[in-house]
Amino acid sequence: MDSLTFLTWDWQGHKIQYTVQGTGKPLVLIHGFGAAIGHWRQNIPVLSAAGYQVFALDLLGFGGSDKPAIDYSLDLWASLLRDFWQGQIQQPTVFIGNSIGALLSLMLMTETPEIAAGGVLINAAGGLNHRPQELNLPLRIVMGAFTRLVSSPFIGGFLFNRIRQPARIRATLHQVYGNATAVTDELVDLIYQPACDPGAQQVFASILSAPPGPAPGELLPHLQRPLLVLWGDADPWTPIAGASIYQRAQAQGQSIRVVSIPGAGHCPHDEDPAQVNALILEWLQDTKLWDSLPSQDR
Numbered sequence: 001m002d003s004l005t006f007l008t009w010d011w012q013g014h015k016i017q018y019t020v021q022g023t024g025k026p027l028v029l030i031h032g033f034g035a036a037i038g039h040w041r042q043n044i045p046v047l048s049a050a051g052y053q054v055f056a057l058d059l060l061g062f063g064g065s066d067k068p069a070i071d072y073s074l075d076l077w078a079s080l081l082r083d084f085w086q087g088q089i090q091q092p093t094v095f096i097g098n099s100i101g102a103l104l105s106l107m108l109m110t111e112t113p114e115i116a117a118g119g120v121l122i123n124a125a126g127g128l129n130h131r132p133q134e135l136n137l138p139l140r141i142v143m144g145a146f147t148r149l150v151s152s153p154f155i156g157g158f159l160f161n162r163i164r165q166p167a168r169i170r171a172t173l174h175q176v177y178g179n180a181t182a183v184t185d186e187l188v189d190l191i192y193q194p195a196c197d198p199g200a201q202q203v204f205a206s207i208l209s210a211p212p213g214p215a216p217g218e219l220l221p222h223l224q225r226p227l228l229v230l231w232g233d234a235d236p237w238t239p240i241a242g243a244s245i246y247q248r249a250q251a252q253g254q255s256i257r258v259v260s261i262p263g264a265g266h267c268p269h270d271e272d273p274a275q276v277n278a279l280i281l282e283w284l285q286d287t288k289l290w291d292s293l294p295s296q297d298r
Contacts, residue, residue, distance in 0.1 A: 004041065025094070030081065121227065187270070223249070223254055226256070232265045261275060
């Protein structure tokens with residue numbers, strides 16, 4: 001974290017925190033739910049040292065960015081990312097995301113392909129939230145009740161304070177990280193500190209009740225750029241079976257490479273950064289993304 005310099009950018013009157021390191025072709029790193037720029041602390045220096053200009057930002061509502069009381073959605077963040085690209089980059093970019101950050105990367109690549117040179121999805125989420133048909137009726141009722149309680153002005157603060165406690169964060173990370181040694185005090189703190197900011201509870205409640213957004217299967221038919229899909233095979237949140245739609249698209253001729261990371265959980269870039277960094281750099285070198293772009297998009 002000490003090697004990162006934090007900058008701010010104004011988006012629609014809100015402060016967005018970001019960092020940029022290195023020179024060369026641009027990469028944008030997009031974190032997952034509850035995370036922040038620091039989740040890429042073991043990736044940014046390596047990728048930038050390899051000759052790329054690496055950007056990472058805290059999505060609105062997370063990290064060091066503002067946490068206004070608004071309705072959060074994947075479309076909101078996709079709009080933020082497009083405006084960030086327009087304001088800071090303005091050349092075809094490789095979008096690299098984890099979890100919901102990966103789904104956002106796929107949205108950017110398929111909905112605005114002219115801004116993308118390619119993408120890397122790391123344990124991609126299937127949506128911001130579960131779709132109703134994905135939950136059985138009892139669980140649907142429980143989730144609805146929990147969302148109402150967290151949103152409550154009377155009990156919401158108490159519940160959220162319990163959820164964000166460092167011990168609970170650590171326990172959750174141990175559930176979803178295949179590599180337990182990667183669950184460090186630094187990692188717990190980079191999730192805990194932003195959760196103490198004013199507005200964090202309202203952000204959490206808004207996201208719980210937000211629409212799930214587009215499903216990857218709806219987006220993949222529109223993919224025009226090469227894609228690298230990395231998947232920790234021990235992930236209990238987005239199990240390795242979720243990679244099958246990308247494997248089918250690859251078999252149908254789309255430019256997709258799918259790689260399993262043995263023993264890693266939901267965040268392989270933080271659990272096994274050496275392997276993930278090497279896979280990304282190898283893929284970037286093999287695909288020669290920017291050379292293969294249509295002339296009008298270069």
